[in-house]
Amino acid sequence: MIPAPLGQGRKPGGAFAPRPAFWRPSGLTTETDLFPVNISKREQRVLHALAQGGHVVRRRDERGRTTGLDCFTRDGWRLPDLSPPLFRRLRQRGFVASSGGGPYRITRQGIAAVRAQLDNR
Secondary structure, eight states: OOOOOTTSSBOTTSOBOOOOTTOOOTTOOSHHHHSOOOOOHHHHHHHHHHHTTOEEEEEEOTTSOEEEEEEEOTTSOEETTOOHHHHHHHHHTTSEEOSTTOOBEEOHHHHHHSOOOOOOO
């Protein structure tokens, strides 16, 4: 192991200085900066619709179980590309999240993962 030079987390006596829990190497802001993210065309299509202001709503039965998912664009159109396995993958990777029981929206990680696309408006 190569010791860190002074000024980069190393005390003059040789012991390492404790770092705060939120510390990241300089220049890196998200996990997508550390590792490139490969997303499929369908994931990209859904994330792009969400990045423009869309949302995902879960349909539930009387017991509260999820029976289906609907992805709506900001204009109110339903996007048919969202399937339960695709939604599960987006949630597990942290690309979409719900807050306060509301609809699922894109997160900062999701915005960083989706490639920029030209808006045709």
